[in-house]
Amino acid sequence: MDQNVIISLDNIHKSFGSLDVLRGINLDVSKGESAVVMGGSGSGKSVLIKHIVGLIKADQGTIRVLDKQVEELGEDEMDELRLSIGYLFQSGALFDSMTVFENLMFFLDRHAELTSSEAKDRIVETLEWVSLPEKVGHYPAELSGGQKKRIALARAVILEPKIILYDEPTTGLDPVSVRMVSDLIVRLQEDRGITSVAITHDLLCAEIIADQVHFLHHGEILATGPLNEISQHDHPAIATFFGSETIQQN
Ligand SMILES: Nc1ncnc2c1ncn2[C@@H]1O[C@H](COP(=O)(O)OP(=O)(O)O)[C@@H](O)[C@H]1O
Ligand SMILES: [Mg+2]
Numbered sequence: 003m004d005q006n007v008i009i010s011l012d013n014i015h016k017s018f019g020s021l022d023v024l025r026g027i028n029l030d031v032s033k034g035e036s037a038v039v040m041g042g043s044g045s046g047k048s049v050l051i052k053h054i055v056g057l058i059k060a061d062q063g064t065i066r067v068l069d070k071q072v073e074e075l076g077e078d079e080m081d082e083l084r085l086s087i088g089y090l091f092q093s094g095a096l097f098d099s100m101t102v103f104e105n106l107m108f109f110l111d112r113h114a115e116l117t118s119s120e121a122k123d124r125i126v127e128t129l130e131w132v133s134l135p136e137k138v139g140h141y142p143a144e145l146s147g148g149q150k151k152r153i154a155l156a157r158a159v160i161l162e163p164k165i166i167l168y169d170e171p172t173t174g175l176d177p178v179s180v181r182m183v184s185d186l187i188v189r190l191q192e193d194r195g196i197t198s199v200a201i202t203h204d205l206l207c208a209e210i211i212a213d214q215v216h217f218l219h220h221g222e223i224l225a226t227g228p229l230n231e232i233s234q235h236d237h238p239a240i241a242t243f244f245g246s247e248t249i250q251q252n
Pocket of ligand 1: 018021023041042043044045046047048049050
């Protein structure tokens with residue numbers, strides 16, 4: 003296998019009852035690359051990236067992440083691998099009853115062995131990085147949608163992962179916030195060499211962050227390439243996807 007490939011999905015199949023969601027997914031992501039998965043609602047994008055962190059187990063196929071074969075790992079080894087993988091969930095990112103500081107501390111406490119002063123420093127540093135140091139004592143309800151996403155991003159990076167998975171990082175945000183979150187994602191890639199897989203149907207976000215776009219349809223990757231190629235692809239499902247996105251944006 004190519005030495006640079008650090009995430010590799012080989013012929014992944016996944017069904018829920020009679021619903022065949024993934025029907026032979028092949029997907030490689032190289033070190034430092036920003037891969038974007040696009041596709042219609044319900045096409046299996048979230049299911050696909052959950053396989054990478056072992057939150058969903060494949061019925062068939064193999065997954066290699068950072069030189070580990072995911073389906074062969076025991077719980078402890080899986081937990082260890084997860085420390086190298088940040089995950090920005092589509093929803094339910096922050097605990098409403100905890101301040102920003104408490105949310106980040108809760109996460110650090112569970113996953114990292116830092117002294118409390120190291121943990122505090124790390125939190126302050128990370129909040130500065132997302133340009134929200136003044137929100138440290140605020141509750142999620144006091145934040146805008148874009149600010150919540152930036153805090154969730156802070157949580158995804160606070161353990162200094164090698165890989166970050168983003169599930170719809172900008173959905174529902176105004177264009178200024180979309181740009182801000184997308185720019186942070188690019189900085190993680192450029193400044194820290196982080197490899198990422200992002201799901202998005204936000205064209206502006208994809209335009210800013212994507213090296214490669216993988217279009218998911220009927221359980222398979224229909225096409226892979228740079229966004230400008232994929233968006234011009236003549237497969238009807240892809241044309242419809244990009245056509246309707248354009249209409250929605252106007
Ligand atoms: N844990 C689950 N159990 C049963 N069905 C699921 C589960 N997770 C996802 N699905 C179904 O799989 C399909 C793909 O879901 P998902 O990956 O969330 O789509 P999306 O591309 O919008 O992220 C949907 O029909 C969804 O209802
Ligand atoms: Mg989803």
